[in-house]
Amino acid sequence: MRLFRLWWHADRRRRPLEEPSGREGEAYFGFEPVSPAEKTARMIRHFDAVAPVYDAMNTLLSFGIHHAWKRQAVRMLGLRPGMRVLDVCGGTGDLALLAARRVGPAGRVLLYDINPRMIAAGLPKLRAATGGAAVRPVVGNAEEIACREGAFDAVMVGFGIRNVTRMRRAFAEMHRVLRPGGRLLCLEFSRPRWAWFRFLYDLYSFRVMPVLGERIAGSRQAYTHLPESIRTFPLPGELARLLRAVGFRDVAWRPFTNGIAVAHLAAR
Numbered sequence: 001m002r003l004f005r006l007w008w009h010a011d012r013r014r015r016p017l018e019e020p021s022g023r024e025g026e027a028y029f030g031f032e033p034v035s036p037a038e039k040t041a042r043m044i045r046h047f048d049a050v051a052p053v054y055d056a057m058n059t060l061l062s063f064g065i066h067h068a069w070k071r072q073a074v075r076m077l078g079l080r081p082g083m084r085v086l087d088v089c090g091g092t093g094d095l096a097l098l099a100a101r102r103v104g105p106a107g108r109v110l111l112y113d114i115n116p117r118m119i120a121a122g123l124p125k126l127r128a129a130t131g132g133a134a135v136r137p138v139v140g141n142a143e144e145i146a147c148r149e150g151a152f153d154a155v156m157v158g159f160g161i162r163n164v165t166r167m168r169r170a171f172a173e174m175h176r177v178l179r180p181g182g183r184l185l186c187l188e189f190s191r192p193r194w195a196w197f198r199f200l201y202d203l204y205s206f207r208v209m210p211v212l213g214e215r216i217a218g219s220r221q222a223y224t225h226l227p228e229s230i231r232t233f234p235l236p237g238e239l240a241r242l243l244r245a246v247g248f249r250d251v252a253w254r255p256f257t258n259g260i261a262v263a264h265l266a267a268r
C-alpha cells in the first residue's frame with residue numbers, strides 16, 4: 001500500500017462531479033469503478049450490513065469526536081424555533097436529533113434516507129430523546145427528494161453525500177427544496193492539512209479501521225470502503241465550486257480536527 005498515493009488527484013476527484021451528463025455514467029465504490037446502478041445497489045447492501053452497529057462503530061472509530069463535529073456544525077446552521085429542517089442521508093438521525101432540539105415543538109424535522117434499516121436502527125434513540133414525534137422519518141433517494149420546492153428553511157447532509165451516486169443531482173435537489181435564503185449544511189470527511197498527521201491518519205484508516213470493522217462489525221469490506229470513499233471525495237474548495245455551480249451562494253467552510261471533517265455552509 002502506497003500511503004502517499006491514496007488521496008486522489010484533483011482531476012480524478014472532479015471528473016464525476018463537474019462533467020456534463022455524458023460523464024455522469026462514471027461512478028466509484030471506494031476505489032473501484034462501477035456502473036451508477038451498481039454503486040447504488042452496493043451502497044444499500046453496505047448500510048444494510050452496518051446499520052445495527054453504525055452508531056457504536058462511529059463512536060469507537062472516531063473516539064467519540066464525531067458527536068462534537070455534529071454539534072458544532074448544527075450550531076453553525078443558526079436554527080431557530082419553528083423552522084422546517086430536512087436531514088438528507090440522515091441515517092440513524094444524529095443531526096436530525098440535534099436539529100429537533102433547536103427548532104422545538106413548533107418546528108419540523110424530516111429524516112430522509114434511502115435505507116430503511118439505517119432509519120430503523122436510529123428510531124429507539126430518537127424516541128428516547130424526543131418521545132418520537134419531533135423527527136419524521138421518510139425513506140427516499142437524495143437524487144429525487146419527494147418534497148415540494150422551497151419547503152425547508154434548512155437542509156443538512158452529514159457524512160452522506162459521499163455515498164450518493166449522482167452527487168451533483170442531489171445538491172441540486174437540496175437547492176430546490178430550500179426556500180430562498182434558506183441554508184445548507186454539508187458535513188463530510190476530508191483530507192487532514194498537515195502531512196505528518198495525514199500519514200498517521202492514513203495508517204489508522206487502512207491498517208486499523210478494517211481490522212476493527214472485521215472484529216466488531218463483522219465486515220472488513222465495509223470499513224475498507226469507508227476510508228477509500230473519503231479519499232475520492234472532493235476537497236473543500238472543490239466542493240465549494242460544485243455548490244456554486246448548482247446555484248448556492250455565500251459558500252463557506254470550516255475544518256474540524258485538522259481537516260478530518262469539514263462543514264460547508266451555503267445559502268439558496
Ligand SMILES: C[S@@+](CC[C@H](N)C(=O)[O-])C[C@H]1O[C@@H](n2cnc3c(N)ncnc32)[C@H](O)[C@@H]1O
Pocket residue numbers: 043047088089090091092093094095112113114115118140141142143157158159160161163164165
Ligand atoms: C454514513 S451514513 C450518515 C448517517 C448520518 N447522517 C450521520 O451523520 O451519522 C450515510 C447515509 O446515507 C444514506 N444514503 C446513501 N445514498 C443515499 C441516497 N442516494 N439517498 C438517500 N440516502 C442515501 C445511507 O443509507 C446512510 O444511511
